[in-house]
Amino acid sequence: MTDTSITPTTQPGDWASDQEVRWCPGCGDYSILTAMRMLMPSLGTEPHNTVFVSGIGCAARFPYYMNSYGVHGIHGRAPAIATGLAMARPDLDVWVIGGDGDMLSIGGNHLIHALRRNVKIKVLLFNNQIYGLTKGQFSPTSEIGKVTKSSPMGSLDAPFNPLAVALGAEASFVARTHDMDRQHMMDTFRRAHEHDGAAFVEVFQNCNVFNDGAFEGITKKQNRDANLIPLAHGEPIRFGADGEFGVIDESGCARVVHTADVSTDELLTHDETKHDPSTAFMLARLARGPFEPTPIGVFRAVRRSEYAMASTRQLAAAQEKQGTADIAQLLRSRGTWYV
């Protein structure tokens, strides 16, 4: 899925800032960074028209390492900062980077509102199911019973399913990818970039220091065939080395079956453009966690009015109706009298 229509004006190296990357050796964030730097030249944008906005966390250090404009904000608030930026400057390519704590705990409110407004920002949530930067407390995506420094007897909190949250917030673009497959990341990020509205991408990311191997059961090479379900628009959902598994809709619940046991037309055909999010929701909830077959790819990509452009249209309509800026007129708009 490489776009051949764009002649790159930059090289991946042009997108690397001069800052030393300071993630722990072996951290999944490195491969996401590489995928992003490699993708950028083919998107047809320039570093000076691109802004990475982040909150706080390991993931949120991302903007420092891209040679674009960048804002490393405060914990949780990146979607709100990016919303203001995207509204003020609809011409820019705005990416938002954050971790699971950043975007679903302290910043959960901003995330859902940015998604429902459909402002043109590309949100990448690096989900490592742990608080990395603060050295390993359980996060809103950690599994129940997780033993960490702040939950020595196991966490009591039931986790969020990030995609279900995004779908519930009416996100018009929802996708998932993982840090072990560069090409899949690049394809998914490209699709997010092309989307005219808010795009939400969950990236399974390994924190090898505080939650090592959290996704190994599904993302490790030898486990992928049996446990990753690549979604392809318009095609029946099947997976396995020989396509021996498939997904069916069983009275509103997605269920994994042996393809041998069902006829092909019983398999669910993936339709990312379906306006009703129920099927996407069902697929998002297919796996209870990263230890059983889990769909990846684009779950939903629908057209909805983009917020910044809608705001621009209102400005234009107001100018049409009320005339352009005139201070003298404004000051007299409530009536005047002479002394």
Add this chain to the structure above:
Amino acid sequence: MTDTASRELPLQEIDEVIIRFAGDSGDGMQLTGDQFTSISAALGNDLSTLPEFPAEIRAPQGTLAGVSAFQVRISDFDITTPGDAPTVLVAMNPAALKAQLHNLAQGGALILNTDAFNDRNLEKAGYASNPLDDGTLDDYRSYPVPMSQITRDAVAEHGVKPRDAERSKNFFALGLISWMYTRPVEPTLEFINTKFRGREQVINANTAAFKAGYNFGETAEIFEAHYEVKPAPLAPGEYTNVNGNTALAWGCVVAGQLARLPVFLGSYPITPASDILHEMSLKKNFGVRTFQAEDEIAAAASAVGAAFGGALAFTSTSGPGLALKGETLSLAVSLELPMVVLDIQRGGPSTGLPTKPEQADLMMAMYGRHSESPLPVVAPRSPADCFDIAIEASRIALKYRTPVIVLSDGYLANSSEPWLLPDVDELPDIGVEFATEFNGTNEDGDGIFLPYLRDPDTLARPWAIPGTPGLMHRVGGIEKEDGTGNISYEPENHQLMIDLRQAKVDGVDVPDVEVAGDAHADLVILGWGSTWGAIDAAAGRLREDGFEVAHVHLRHLNPLPADLGEVLRRYRAVVCPEMNKGQLCDLVRAKYLIDVEHIGKIDGVPFTTGEVTSAVRKRLEELAGS
């Protein structure tokens, strides 16, 4: 109906009148007061208004909680406050009387809608017996008027349903007061026609009620006289009547024009600041983008984002919202981006008195952020000054690349005064240049961009906005290396950056102190914000009584004027009326080691002139005696 009374009542000339219209929140008292204000403004009176809204939107009808009032003072001389005690109270029902009577000046006039004084309403207002005839009103001049009945009769011929007929009674009251103070009728008739355009029946009913009120004054033999308040000697020019929130909103819109920048407002609704969001939302033709955020944190954060993108960014709120914005403002301090925060202070703590003013956010504005997070603070002193302060705050924000807090309050927000329109060409140019070029070189001699290389005069850093080729850079809340802006944890660098951020704010160009009144007096009244009107009027009264008194009013609270300490030291006593427990007093004491005596009041009601006068008089007498 003519301007002269048919009964040949004497026409008395008076220099001022303070009228308070009070009724149920559904009675249209704000509209009545507004319209009376407009007519008086057009006649050339000086004026000042003070609306008073109930905190509940739809408090039960007829109850004390549902009383809405509007005070207007008109005069033939220069005034700065809506007046201490009304001399005329129009009470549309028993609750309005009960809630407002204590405000009325001794011997003041009471115009009462007697039809509303039935058992049910009396009970709802908590009256055990009818105040109309139990002696409660003996100290006042009462004018009982069956307003509801006359209004019903007057509108009957226009086919208004009996249920709706009484809704015109505020226009009856307006008609009556217009007659009493010899206001022309045409402007109100025109107003009714414009306001209710397309609703013939409503126009006819309100017109009939208004005329009935006017004629009632003329023909009912209960008034001894009617009155005239001549125009005030205002500076010649074109005037409009604005309240503080409108002026502030316009100031923000105009600041964008003066800076040649698109305006962005991120805001979350909160009383008494919401009207700024409303007003700015109407100014989209000026390229103003308003964003109603999910909370105050997002509102402030969106402003930071917009500022990074090159907009003139605002965020408006009240105390509880400012508390939420604290962390984001620290980010803005660290990113050194321009933005303006409008805090319309209200009574607290917590939800407190949401519709009432207070000046108790000063310390929060100064220090209510973690670590050393200095930023400039300014405060308007009158409704019209809100316009200028918005431009001044924007100027400082842009010139020094810093968040600036404007401290207005619920009193300025809603009260209004005649505003001599500025000459648009005289408004300052507050534009700044974006960075477009490299400003440094690396070891290899290649051009580079240093986002934290400061202007030596202002210490402001360059503002390079996304879209500018070659100047890509990252800003963040982690401590930045001086010059490069790269992450730095070096001890010396942190000390340097802390010092630089402080020095930048300390160096903001603030005009010297202006001393009003008797510069050589023994006592100076120090004030800030909305107390200006009351202090100015009090100083005037004291001077009339033969005292010497000086008045220093601060519009810039951080940094303070450079000569403030020196000026204050010239006086034997410095007194400071504030609607808080002494916050400016503490700031000034701490900074200059000057004893500032606090005159406090935190009851949700602005200082009256009388309160300031008597507190200061007491101190003056002590000084004279010592």
